[in-house]
Amino acid sequence: MSEISLRSIKKFVTKLGAHYVHMTGYVLRKLPRPFEEMLKAARTHGRKKAAAAKKPAAKRITPADIFNVVFPVVCLCGLLGAVKYVQSLNYVVAVEIDGEDVGIITSDDVYGEAQRIIAEKMENYETDGEYYKTARLTVRPASAKDNAIDHEILADKMEQQISDMYPAVSEEPETEVEEELNFEDFITDEDDPDVIRAVMVKADGKVLGFVSSYDRIEEALNELKSVCDGIEGVDPENVFFDKEISFEPYSINKMAVVDQQKIIDILVGDESTPQYYEVQPGDYLIQIAQSLGMTLDELLQCKATYNGKEVDLGDNISVGTVIEISEYEPFLTVEYIRERSYESEVSYSTITIDDDTLPLGQKEIQTEGSNGMETVTAMITYAVEKDENGNLSGKPVRRKITSRVTTVQPVSEVIREGTMLGGPEWGTVHGNGEYFWPVDGGYISSPFGGERNHKGLDIAAPLGTPIYAAADGTVIDVGSGWNGGYGNCVVIQNDDGNITYYAHQSETACEVGEHVDAGQLIGYVGSTGDSTGNHLHFEVRSDGYLLDPEEFVSQ
DSSP states (O other): OOHHHHHHHHHHHHHHHHHHHHHHHHHHHHTHHHHHHHHHHHHTHHHHHTTTTTSOOOOOOOHHHHHHHHHHHHHHHHHHHHHHHHHHOOEEEEEEETTEEEEEESOHHHHHHHHHHHHHHGGGBOOTTOOOOOOEEEEEEOOTTOOBOOHHHHHHHHHHHHHHHSOBOOOOOOOOOOOOOOGGGOOOOTTOTTEEEEEEEEETTEEEEEESOOHHHHHHHHHHHGGGTTSTTOOGGGEEESSOEEEEEEEEEGGGBOOHHHHHHHHHSEEEEEEEEEOOTTOOHHHHHHHTTOOHHHHHTSEEEETTEEEOOOSSOOTTOEEEEEEEEESSOEEEEEEEEEEEEEOOOEEEEEEEEEETTOEEEEEOOBOEEEEEEEEEEEEEEEOTTSOEEEEEEEEEEEEEEEEEOOBOEEEEEEEESOOTTTTSOOOOSOEEOSBSSOEEEEOSBTTTTBOSEEEEOOTTOEEEOSSSEEEEEEEOSSGGGTOEEEEEEETTSOEEEEEEEEEEOOOTTOEEOTTOEEEEEBOOSSOSSSEEEEEEEETTEEEOGGGTEEO
């Protein structure tokens, strides 16, 4: 259960406890009154007996007196029953958007990550700096119908709320305006007759050359794009190249100007991409050539180096020789975009609920989880390529998802995990007080068990205080990070059969597999994981059951 739900539940139980104390005091104050009146009547009965004939009969217990006794008792019983019922409930953190329950979250990180995503998307809406409503978190009892949602689903629902409140930022569509280059705008050096007006052709910012005009180049590029004309559903406006081709006016010496055909040959031709092969033990030239799809003569013409020096490929090639193989690919690849919709599976989430009726560590599936389905719409970019037979096909290279619509809601799997400290043999295993006190000083800040069902013993001490092994044993785990709330934690399989946990350390000082002696340094006090202050969380377990550490340690 998340930190949010724990804090909310603690606050709720505190208020309920205060109400319980108030009602108990009220009942205790009310109960004696009828009995005091009965006792007072009994004491005066003798004095009034003589005058009984002259005076009305002594006051009897009326229905009102009985009500004054019974009603507080009934209230007390009802209150105790309500407290017991509330304590038996499991609580979850539910998310509400515009009053609608959209699911539950199992961690603070889910809500925090959703808020981060929304903060980035706010620039897409015209809010004018106004405050916008977000999701509302509430704590309520768990239900078998609860569905856990992740940060992406929550962010989508929050964005839907924002889109209903604010208009989207309008963006002018990007249009390519082709304009003829105005040669009159070119800067020329009138003192140098060899400097002429020209056009600089670039591919992804790389200069390919200078030409006097570029009409034939444009025709060649359009011819390349025409391969998509026969593909059904492809809009010519959505056909482009994998490289950006640009034309810019330029003033340059006339000797640098080339014929357009030279630039066309580059654009429609292939480019060399170097690849490298390192000779392995057992390699020989024919085998290497076959693996690379080359002839032996082609391989022998490749450049080879050994220890940084160029060498000739021969029969006695050395292991570690690097052969440079040139691979040729089209300089320009034609790409196109199409919108596609497809069905995708939505994974179900898992909700774990503590159950104090099951032994610690035992799990039972309350509700089987099942995946849902969604319809995904995406803009997919395809690269046009030819197969061995010269047939064209489109290979997906990129996609941008534009929408997701859930058609079948996933069903969350609900698992009940046991937290019961005792078991069939509970009470039969006790410590002898011979374990080494695991902290250099410190004091007990939270005992074992109690109302909070505490699984271990908290020993408060300053940050960095040494932590020692309580008994001889072998380190079987050294966890770090959040680690299920334990933070940096050392787990030791004691030689006596018990297992001891040392959690929330600032730094560990042992390794898995290491055998340690009682009193040996294994780490330092910290506040990692689910911790609110520097302390050691110390546990003693036997056959899966938690034992009271105070029975095992000597201070």
